[in-house]
Amino acid sequence: MRVIDYPEYRVWRSMKDRCFRAKSSVFKYYGGRGITVCDRWCHSFYTFLSDMGRAEGRTLDRIDNDGPYSPENCRRATRHEQAQNKRNNRYVDVDGRRVAASEAARLLGIAPWTILRRLDANLPPDSRPPQRLRKTHCKQGHPFSGENLYIRPNGAQKCRACAVVMKARWKQKRDAQLVLSH
Numbered sequence: 001m002r003v004i005d006y007p008e009y010r011v012w013r014s015m016k017d018r019c020f021r022a023k024s025s026v027f028k029y030y031g032g033r034g035i036t037v038c039d040r041w042c043h044s045f046y047t048f049l050s051d052m053g054r055a056e057g058r059t060l061d062r063i064d065n066d067g068p069y070s071p072e073n074c075r076r077a078t079r080h081e082q083a084q085n086k087r088n089n090r091y092v093d094v095d096g097r098r099v100a101a102s103e104a105a106r107l108l109g110i111a112p113w114t115i116l117r118r119l120d121a122n123l124p125p126d127s128r129p130p131q132r133l134r135k136t137h138c139k140q141g142h143p144f145s146g147e148n149l150y151i152r153p154n155g156a157q158k159c160r161a162c163a164v165v166m167k168a169r170w171k172q173k174r175d176a177q178l179v180l181s182h
């Protein structure tokens, strides 16, 4: 088998291209970001092949997205696993600067998973969700208005009619327990 007959050979070549060939269209995401290929692999396709094994439909995946192509930082992943991993290492634009989603979360002062959820929904990372509409009635159908509405210090709406029923139920239960204890 000639070296060019190995599908892994193309993977090895494109890995080196991404990291070392400045004219590569994706160089900025790899070599341009300081991603390298370890010496061990850089000079020998066969060493790369024996370290990582045959691909068998799996892709070459770096564990640390900022780390090098090396036996310690690479694994074989299925397409699904790699997509999962990429999801956590996505890049977004914040104030015209391209940063990792985790960094964007830090800059915007919001949780990383909030950013990822917005990206999944094709929303800008700093978009705010629409204000949730306030309910007009409680679960039992009493109106959240006028005398019946009580607003807790935390802003939660409470129904006075339901509160009265709950209190009566609680009293009933307590009286029953008092009877039992006599």
Ligand SMILES: [Zn+2]
Residues within 6 Å of the ligand: 138, 139, 140, 141, 142, 159, 160, 161, 162, 163
């Ligand atoms: Zn109610």
